[in-house]
């Protein structure tokens with residue numbers, strides 16, 4: 367699905383990413399974790415085609431990455447909802463832009479609103495919704511266009527622990543049902559371990575990957591209640607604490 371080869375990204379003279387090599391197979395998930403400023407969002411934006419590398423390449427499904435790839439959906443931290451549009455219209459936005467047939471659009475929007483448990487609020491505006499509901503709307507909007515790759519930048523960082531877990535469950539369910547690949551940036555170890563089939567740990571400040579961990583327990587909806595979950599969280603924590611020493 368995603369192949370990153372020797373990627374280097376700079377902001378002016380500052381090197382934000384260096385020597386990034388990563389393979390993410392089709393229909394799989396990957397969580398990128400590391401301290402603030404280590405380059406997580408930069409990596410996500412390079413995969414989204416928003417940032418151009420100075421060296422190296424990113425391929426999606428064998429094609430060099432380009433901005434506005436139709437089958438890639440990006441969800442940002444601030445949800446990106448239009449405050450003057452209702453929940454229904456916000457969800458419909460991507461399909462309207464693509465000039466989808468009205469009847470098909472309506473059916474797709476209703477289906478996804480129902481899947482994400484938002485029916486009761488469909489005529490409300492974003493300001494009338496909680497943070498968790500707004501995040502669900504952002505996910506619903508991203509899903510209407512049928513992406514094969516969903517990119518998420520700290521999607522649940524502003525939510526309380528329970529709302530966060532509910533949305534993580536929804537995301538896992540959608541991934542398991544629709545087989546869409548997920549690439550997720552997070553600060554949160556539990557989130558990375560629950561949602562990452564592959565967990566990429568970034569070095570604190572060199573812009574490099576410190577470690578890539580395969581997560582054999584990924585996909586178990588009850589994983590959080592199992593000892594292996596805590597063991598994997600501890601493993602990630604230790605690797606993060608070792609920081610630059612682990613390469």
Ligand SMILES: Nc1ncnc2c1ncn2[C@@H]1O[C@H](COP(=O)(O)OP(=O)(O)OP(=O)(O)O)[C@@H](O)[C@H]1O
Pocket residue numbers: 377380382400401402403404405406407408409553
């Ligand atoms: N537009 C920019 N111009 C210059 N430097 C930037 C720019 N955007 C990010 N950086 C720098 O690049 C580095 C990586 O930033 P990035 O946002 O990718 O980190 P991050 O790991 O996502 O951080 P956070 O967890 O705080 O969101 C940081 O040192 C940051 O200061």
